[in-house]
Amino acid sequence: MGKIVQPAHIIGESGVIKFKEYCNKHQPFIIFREIKEHDYGVDGEIEIVKFVNDKQIASGQVIKVQLKSTAHQNSYIRGLTETGFSYYASEDDFDYWSAHNLGVILIIYDAVADRLFARKITREDYAYHKKHSKSKSFPIEFSFRDHELFVGEGTFYEKMDTEYFKPRIDTTVSEKLISNIQFFSSFPKKIFIYDTLIGSKKAVFDKLGEGMNPPPFIIYNKKIYAFTPLASNNKVFRENIIDPNNPQPVTLQYDDILADQPILNHYVELLNLYLKDFFTRDRRLWLNRKQKHNYFFPKPFDKDELKIKYKTRKRGTDGERMVVNYYEYGKNSFFRHFGFVYAIDFINQVPVFILNYKYHFTINGVINLSPLKITSFTNKLTAREFNATVINHLYFWFEYLSEGSYMIDIANNDDFKIRIKLPEDFTTDFGIYKSKNIEVAKPKTSGANDQIQPTLF
Secondary structure (H helix, E strand, C coil), X not given: CCCCCCHHHHHHHXXXXXXXXXXXXXXXXXXXXXXXXXXXXXXXXXXXXXXXXXXXXXXXXXXXXXXXXXXCECCCEECCCCCEEEEEEEHHHHHHXXXXXXXXXXXXXXXXXXXXEEEEECHHHHHHHHHHCCCCEEEEEEEHHHHEECCCCCCHHHHCCHHHCEECEECCCCEEECCCEEEEEECCCEEEEEXXXXXXHHHHHHHHCCCCCCCCEEEECCEEEECCCCCCCCHHHHHHCECCCCCCCXXXXXXXXXXXXXXXXXXXXXXXHHHHHHHHHHCCEEEECCCCXXXXXXCCCCCCCEEXXXXXXXXXXXXXXXXXXXXXXXXXXXXXXXXXXXXXXEXXXXXXXXXXXXXXXXXXXXXXXXXXXXXXXXXXXXXXXXXXXXXXXXXXXXXXXXXXXXXXXXXXXXXXXXXXXXXXXXXXXXXXXXXXXXXXXXXXXXXXXXXXXXXXX
């Protein structure tokens, strides 16, 4: 039996098709870009188009779109009256929408009646409901008169306050940035390749026995790859691991490594072994092998949390950061660990270290929460994090990994060093657009009835 196509998927697609039809037939044209992956509360974005000398010109002004489709009463459409209906948003949805830099339009498609509705989500909506309601869901009022969209009509921009469309960047302000790409200032320039009669790393360590701790190496097709000569100072390795018929290694120089993609892959794998050893041993981080997260492990006490001392970014004074938090939400209890993932790439033939901070959620420091819960908690956190917060997070990791130095010292051998240079702040001549401060205000009421109707479009 083939895979079943769920009715909810069909209804959802019909809503997207209906809205695309509306945008396509609108004059001027409405640019709608659908998001197919990583849907964290928005389904796409609209870019405003204007007529200039009888030509349709894309303006660069955008707003995000959340599209909901329904074929059932009391799902998205509730409290249906002669004048409109209500959509109930969750607290997480409202948190995310209200924090969005570009603003959000909520589109509702009623598949039963084949009707399309749209209205913008305002921070006044959220602020009012947050202040006056203890509920965890918030009604968003839709009016048949003001919010219905009709295919073929060109009234969208008249209904929509075009000032609400925001440019992606603001060229009137400058902004301080920091890169998460760090260059290796020192790195291995050779790879030594030994022939061996052994096929796995486990078999190698079984041969070496307890107490032997050779430098990091990898094995592929009975060849051992390492950044340092393994046999010259290690008699056991030389006599038991290396092929006695071919004891001398092949030495590849850095240019040869860069020119051979499989060898370059081995080079990156070896570099990762040194980084892993540094993070887990020298910086006492925990590694989740499946997700490749490096994160702070909680103290071995029930419900305990963990703080790390570091130098603050702006003042350079001693500060503390909570890197492991314990939470209890209803039946859920978990640790939230501050961590990161990283990648190694090459720019102008020089290796670079690319760090992205992450939150890691576990039940006891080892067992992960379910993916759905992790997604919910992560979205709620990142929706509130803007440029300054991201810079602070990156700065903390650079400070912690370097221990306040100007370099992250991964390894220091007689044969080579592995060091990562810390990035520097730089100022741009543009900034991310910021909304004006919005005061908590009671939504305006419609003259048609006494029900509360927020100001729309």
